Amino acid sequence: MKLTYKHTIYACFLGYIVQAIVNNFAPLLFLTFQRTYDIPLSQITMLVTVNFGLQLLVDLLSVGFVDRIGYRASLIIAHVCAAAGFLGLTLLPDLLPSPFAGLLIAVMIYAVGGGLLEVLVSPVVEACPTDNKEKAMSLLHSFYCWGHVAVVLISTVFFTVIGTQHWKILALFWMIVPLCNLVLFAKTPIAPLIEDGEKGMSVGQLFSNKIFWVLLVMMVCAGASEQAVSQWASTLAEKGLGISKTMGDLAGPMAFAVLMGSSRAFYGKFGEKINLDRFMAGSSILCVIAYLMIAVLPYPVLNLVGCGLCGLSVGIMWPGTFSKASAAMPFGGTAMFALLALAGDLGCSGGPTFAGMVASAAGDDLQRGILCAVLFPALLLVMIFVLGKMRRERDREQEKQN
DSSP, X not given: OOOOXXXXXXXXXXXXXXXXXXXXXXXXXXXXXXXXXXXXXXXXXXXXXXXXXXXXXXXXXXXXXXXXHOHHHHHHHHHHHHHHHHHHHHHHHHHSSOHHHHHHHHHXXXXXXXXXXXXXXXXXXXXXXXXXXXXXXXXHHHHHHHHHHHHHHHHHHHHHHXXXXXXXXXXXXXXXXXXXXXXXXXXXXOOOSSOTTOOOOXXXXXXXXXXXXXXXXXXXXXXXXXXXXXXXXXXXXXXXXXXXXXXXXXXXXXXXXXXXXXXXXXXXXXGGGSOHHHHXXXXXXXXXXHHHHHHHOSOHHHHHHHHHXXXXXXXXXXXXXXXXXXHHOTTOHHHHHHHHHHHHHHHHHHHHHXXXXXXXXXXXXXXXXXXXXXXXXXXXXXXXXXXXXXXXXXXXXXXXXX
């Protein structure tokens, strides 16, 4: 059977599911790692920091090699690293003298895969022949959420039925997903991001553009707004709110992921009828409210409702910023997507790390950490209006020149 661009898009959907596994499986085991290997919360925080920090480094380095070796080879490398990382998670903590070192090395290996996927998958979809790029981008990013849901749901059922002590079996199960998608990406067609004869913008050209700097700040805030709650939702529900692990994972991370995916799927279906600026601004306001519900209200049920509302509100932030960048800078090329992914991963690393550091300083009070992290969605809201003003001014200048 001859594979078409439709299969390429399906492979991209699966690619984001792989990235969801990379980012969200280990956080479900933070307390298990803490109990099994006697690892303090400060070192557990380091796993989050290294995962997203290394993805950030890969985003930066990819500017220099992705176009050189090609998207297909880069995608295959990404999936190999993801699978190898999950395998390492099951083996290295017991093989090395320090279990934490073993966990850290495994996280570093699959973080390389996660970083590459963040850089590669969106431009591959952007290059595919589709009618509405914004809708396709939002639908693509919804599959990160559905992957997140699958990770939480399947893991919760597994831990309830078989027990958290057998988590290594589940890690090997998740390893199968990147191995299967690797085969698919090896055979699907991949369109060029920039047409033949045209050249994408250089890094220097991007950094000399004021609009690009605003987009970078928006990506940092989008990543931080999402992950500051997502990465700590399971731990907050179980430890901070005194809820059982099963209920905590279902009501915290899973509700977050379902509502985030629903937001992206909604825009993916009705995007042509919705003003993206207003949708993103309203989502940012809702995100601030959700953070305050989690951090301030003294009722665990309302704290968990806040987690869900946070997922609903952050859904459009990442794909919406990508869509805005593609519209504002159509010749941005691989460098633009890589640097935006770098900024997003900086936020993904910095958001939960910032919340975790504040929580540690406040006696492991995660609600205090999340309260301080409310600055990220608040800043994003400001940047949305700044970007709109800058684009209007640029359009007026271009009209005068014409």
